[in-house]
Amino acid sequence: MSTTERAAAGTADYLDQRTGLGKAVKEFARKTFPDHWSFLLGEVALYSFVILILSGFFLTMFFVPSMALIEHHGAPATMDGVLMSEAFSSTLHMSFDVRGGLLMRQIHHWAALLFMAAIVTHMMRVFFTGAFRKPRELNWLVGIGLLITGLGAGFTGYSLPDDVLSGNGLRITDGVIKSIPIIGSYMSYFVFGGEFPGEDIIPRLFTLHILVVPAIILAMIGLHLMMVVLHKHTQYPGGGRTDKNVVGFPLFPVYVAKAGGFFFVVFGVLALMGGTMAINNVWNYGPYDPSPVSAGAQPDWYMLFLEGSLRLMPGVTEYMIGDYTLSLNVLVPAVIIPGILFTFLIVYPFVEARVTKDKREHHVLDRPRNVPVRTGLGVAFLTAFIILALAGSNDLIATHFSLSINEITWVFRILLFVGPWFAFWVTKRICLGLQRKDRELVLHGHETGRIVRFANGEYIEVHRPLDEQERWLRVAYDAPTPLELEPQTDARGVPRKGYKKERRWARLSRFFYEDRIEPVTPSELAAAHAHGSHDELEGAKAPELHAGDTTHEGDR
Amino acid sequence: MKALAARRHHRLAPVVLLLLALLATGGLYALLAPSPASADSASTQDIETGEKLFQANCATCHGPSATGTDDVPSLVGVGAAAVDFQVSSGRMPMQSNGPQAIRKPAQFDAEQTAQLAAYVASLGTGPTVPTDEQVDPALGDPATGAAVFRTNCAMCHNAVGAGGALSEGKFAPSLLEADVTDRQIYEAMQTGPQSMPVFNDANITPEEKRDVIAYIEEQRDGSAGGLSLGSLGPVSEGLWAWVVGLGLLIGAAVWIGAKSS
Amino acid sequence: MNDNQHSTELGDAQNRDVDRFDDPGLPEHRHRRADSDPAADKRAERQVVVLFLISIIGTVASIVAYFVFRPDGTTDGVRISTLTLGLGMAFALLGIGLAAVHWAKTLMNDTEVTEERHEQRTPDAEREIAVQKLSDGAADSGIARRGVLKGAALSALAIFPLTIAVPLVSSVGGDWNVSKFRHTRWDKGTRLAIDPTGRPIKAADVTIGSVFHVIPDATEEERESHAWITEKAKAVVLVVRLDPRDLKEAEDRKDWSYDGIVAYSKICTHVGCPVALYEQQTHHLLCPCHQSTFDIADGAKVVFGPAKRPLPQLPIAVDDEGYLVAKSDFHEPVGPSYWERLK
Incomplete structure (x- = not known):
């Protein structure tokens, strides 16, 4: 035993005697994680958050969350001698005078954009592979909670420098709050401590941004990861991977190195971005003043969908109810549309389970093509989100593609209704097509390009059958059938309670599973082999086929 | 202490160098740049040559007496500054009808432009072409310029002058293009070409106009944070976060998840 | 509870149907070059070491940049300082990250291991104990019998936040005079x-x-x-x-x-x-x-x-x-x- 080993053993013994650490180490040290690049998207989000905390700590050392007005002296030249809030002045000071300050600010902001981008792509992975199914529905909800608080973290942080751009963002927020019926004006006072902008909003946002929101995010991340450990990670389908096991590499040492290393890669990429790419250089916008606004007035990307929906809504939808004003032109795009989007995300796992009548635990992921309606709905959702985000950038689209902003707005107004349906339809068709192609492959094998002429003059192309692993990937899925609807009356002819509700669910279930491609069964494969002579020449290479208690021999 | 002093000295060196370089460029520019003819000093011969040029190149649309039509503005009283702006930035003569006249390589050289300006200025008094001193960024205060720019210009031209959209396909052009001269910026404020409103000397004083130019010149140095990404704000930042940030990291994730050979 | 009836069938839809293919099991493990070729192993180790060295150089470079490029308040000065500090930091971090991943990929054992999963649901016997404990506790507290007590406790809990909320709400909106x-x-x-x-x-x-x-x-x-x-x-x-x-x-x-x-x-x-x-x-x-x-x-x-x-x-x-x-x-x-x- 070397000295280090003795020291390590001694420390371990000391800790174990006091905490029983050994049990946890025994449980977790060699915990298995499956390997796939898409499982790392959530890690990107987690690491971005850690980097946000690290760089954010640096920034709090120099930031003064005060709206008190002072005259700024010093760099940059365009701000020398200008009256501004202490928040803005301290932001300039940390950018121009604190060494590495601007780097940290830029890393922080890039990390925020990346945090949200990683959350969204991680959710896409979870959605399209069906990882939200039992037992993970609750973790899906925690994930949505993280998405929403992530938006909150971004929003509260974006406004802190008290610049013209974010100040106009706050002003839009104020306008949206005021549009809330009955309590709108009071809500505005509640948020701003009086009339917009007042002197309270920056300190309030600061407390939310560095204390409340991160604490909630941390707690939810803890819950999220705890559930991942509890459930063990999902895995992609493949030979030997079932709902009863998890195949992968041990946490220690492989995942410690891979995941730990990946943290440094994420941090490194953010350092690269922070060092080379300017982001939110607030001195360009100037200190907040309610009069100016600059072209290209947009929020950060994750809020663009809201900006876009505000831009698309025609103004005629503001109504008067007696003497009271109902601003549907603001309420619908800013409250109802995001409400619909988030409601879809929240209820989807439960709706799908209901129409599938599915109570089993799922740990093997779906290939997106094998659940065409889910995949289609997901793509439709993304299409709506992207159309809204593009609508939020319509002025930049206009200048960069020499188009008329008014025409773009009209196109997006129409696309918002047509686009998602079209995307759904196309995606569902593509999925069904891919499933058919899978069936074709399993039944007839790969084309080899070898043409053979028979004695009778017939030409055929030789097909090479799939090997066991290839075939398993394409047949190991369920194709659920629509719910059966029990008759309207029971055996004694009495109308059943809840029939109408059941009929609605059955109808929804038909929407999900009416069009489906069943996986190839062994008997189908055997039949295909019996009828086709294609594989005769390759027969010797065909693998033996087994299925349940029936065994089909290849047609040798 | 000695090291500190040395460093302080060192720290100022770039500033001094920069100032010297600015002075040198300014001086050279003043010596070499063709000085624009102002209407006051224009000779009758310039006006005559200008009229010939006008009849050959502009009269088709603006009419032989430059009074314009319903769709084409009259040039009586627009002044030499307007002509110098439109012609030196290549906007006039217009090539095709679009939502607005766009910047092109100039069709006339400095002398011809001055002659055209002299002719139009002789039709009625209007703003004259600014002197070099009036547009010298070194004499302006970028901080005042920033404040004026924010209130009066940024809503169309973007916070640093990168340009922006107007309605119906029109747009406010970028002021950061290499061929946008300080004189054109001054003249644009003075004359309000096309969609742009006029900012007369009562609204933005000549000194403030020079401050604005100083602010724009400051922006030509680029962004303190690195690549400016077009200075377009959060949309382009978001796009780059997805493309570069998430792009690189997904690449890394694929590498991590792939089996080593 | 429906959940109970179905939850015993933990996945494995494939086995329920007779006419389905059998799981072929894990694919054969493919060895890496470094597993059999000592030269490849050595080479991979050298690469990992070089990556860690790059990281160290990055850190040193960033410290050097700290001293060499003092931000002087000009756009250029701040840009060069940010750029050099950022690049040094990026190399320092990427070196560590890439080295650790490369190490894991090429030198650590890459044989896949299989771990059993267990149902999330608590086995019935343990559930019964849990339910028993809860009902014992509830019985101890007598919450079911003592209706007034229950009401009093819930009311007290429900209204105590007012002690914070009332003063907060009264002042959080300034003077609440929205006629302004x-x-x-x-x-x-x-x-x-x-x-x-x-x-x-x-x-x-x-x-x-x-x-x-x-x-x-x-x-x-x-x-x-x-x-x-x-x-x-x-x-x-x-x-x-x-x-x-x-x-x-x-x-x-x-x-x-x-x-x-x-x-x-x-x-x-x-x-x-x-x-x-x-x-x-x-x-x-x-x-x-x-x-x-x-x-x-x-x-x-x-x-x-x-x-x-x-x-x-x-x-x-x-x-x-x-x-x-x-x-x-x-x-x-x-x-x-x-x-x-x-x-």
Whole structure:
């Protein structure tokens, strides 16, 4: 035993005697994680958050969350001698005078954009592979909670420098709050401590941004990861991977190195971005003043969908109810549309389970093509989100593609209704097509390009059958059938309670599973082999086929 | 202490160098740049040559007496500054009808432009072409310029002058293009070409106009944070976060998840 | 409970159906070069070491950059400092990250291991114990029998947050006087001044085609106070002069303009952005935030976009010295709509 080993053993013994650490180490040290690049998207989000905390700590050392007005002296030249809030002045000071300050600010902001981008792509992975199914529905909800608080973290942080751009963002927020019926004006006072902008909003946002929101995010991340450990990670389908096991590499040492290393890669990429790419250089916008606004007035990307929906809504939808004003032109795009989007995300796992009548635990992921309606709905959702985000950038689209902003707005107004349906339809068709192609492959094998002429003059192309692993990937899925609807009356002819509700669910279930491609069964494969002579020449290479208690021999 | 002093000295060196370089460029520019003819000093011969040029190149649309039509503005009283702006930035003569006249390589050289300006200025008094001193960024205060720019210009031209959209396909052009001269910026404020409103000397004083130019010149140095990404704000930042940030990291994730050979 | 009946069938749909293929099991493990070839193993180790070395060099380089490039407040100076510190840091971090991953991929055992999963559900026997413990506890507390106690406890818990909420809510919205939305800093005789310098504007200064961004005339002291920002947020006005022939005016507003000069609130009636993109030729005023477009020649009516109402007009006149002055405050609340706007 070397000295280090003795020291390590001694420390371990000391800790174990006091905490029983050994049990946890025994449980977790060699915990298995499956390997796939898409499982790392959530890690990107987690690491971005850690980097946000690290760089954010640096920034709090120099930031003064005060709206008190002072005259700024010093760099940059365009701000020398200008009256501004202490928040803005301290932001300039940390950018121009604190060494590495601007780097940290830029890393922080890039990390925020990346945090949200990683959350969204991680959710896409979870959605399209069906990882939200039992037992993970609750973790899906925690994930949505993280998405929403992530938006909150971004929003509260974006406004802190008290610049013209974010100040106009706050002003839009104020306008949206005021549009809330009955309590709108009071809500505005509640948020701003009086009339917009007042002197309270920056300190309030600061407390939310560095204390409340991160604490909630941390707690939810803890819950999220705890559930991942509890459930063990999902895995992609493949030979030997079932709902009863998890195949992968041990946490220690492989995942410690891979995941730990990946943290440094994420941090490194953010350092690269922070060092080379300017982001939110607030001195360009100037200190907040309610009069100016600059072209290209947009929020950060994750809020663009809201900006876009505000831009698309025609103004005629503001109504008067007696003497009271109902601003549907603001309420619908800013409250109802995001409400619909988030409601879809929240209820989807439960709706799908209901129409599938599915109570089993799922740990093997779906290939997106094998659940065409889910995949289609997901793509439709993304299409709506992207159309809204593009609508939020319509002025930049206009200048960069020499188009008329008014025409773009009209196109997006129409696309918002047509686009998602079209995307759904196309995606569902593509999925069904891919499933058919899978069936074709399993039944007839790969084309080899070898043409053979028979004695009778017939030409055929030789097909090479799939090997066991290839075939398993394409047949190991369920194709659920629509719910059966029990008759309207029971055996004694009495109308059943809840029939109408059941009929609605059955109808929804038909929407999900009416069009489906069943996986190839062994008997189908055997039949295909019996009828086709294609594989005769390759027969010797065909693998033996087994299925349940029936065994089909290849047609040798 | 000695090291500190040395460093302080060192720290100022770039500033001094920069100032010297600015002075040198300014001086050279003043010596070499063709000085624009102002209407006051224009000779009758310039006006005559200008009229010939006008009849050959502009009269088709603006009419032989430059009074314009319903769709084409009259040039009586627009002044030499307007002509110098439109012609030196290549906007006039217009090539095709679009939502607005766009910047092109100039069709006339400095002398011809001055002659055209002299002719139009002789039709009625209007703003004259600014002197070099009036547009010298070194004499302006970028901080005042920033404040004026924010209130009066940024809503169309973007916070640093990168340009922006107007309605119906029109747009406010970028002021950061290499061929946008300080004189054109001054003249644009003075004359309000096309969609742009006029900012007369009562609204933005000549000194403030020079401050604005100083602010724009400051922006030509680029962004303190690195690549400016077009200075377009959060949309382009978001796009780059997805493309570069998430792009690189997904690449890394694929590498991590792939089996080593 | 339906959950119970089904939850015993933990996955494995494939086995329920007879006519289904069998799971072929894990694919054969493929060995890496480094597993069998000592030279490849050595090479991979060297690569990992080099990557860690790159990291160390990156850290050293960033420290060197710290001393060499002092940000001097100029754009170039700050940029070079940020760039070098950032690059050094990126190399320091990427070196570690890539080294660790490369190490894991090439040198650590890559044989896949299989771990069993267990159902999430607690086995029945343990569940029973849990339920028993809970009911024992509930019985101990007597919560079911003592109805009044239960009510008292719940009420106390439900209302105690009021001790925090009441003082908070009473002050969090300032004075809660939302009628301030109705009034701005403008008053009869207030001169119109240029934003942000505060120079008063003479009617003669406003030539046709020009646009003035306007604030109420105020002392420099007032303009440098924080309260000013809140006032300015409602009071900013845009002044333009049109050819009187182009101007369409409502009968009751004929005297709100002066010789073709009109003044409109700059705060959008949609959600409150400053509407400021004035297109001289079309007389259209465009909001850069959501593209609401107002026709200044026609009472600032909405011609495009998400706003519904025209911009409020500020009635103006000229005083003895020729300066533009307000004839009164706005006749309606400026800015975005809110529920009781017209009450």
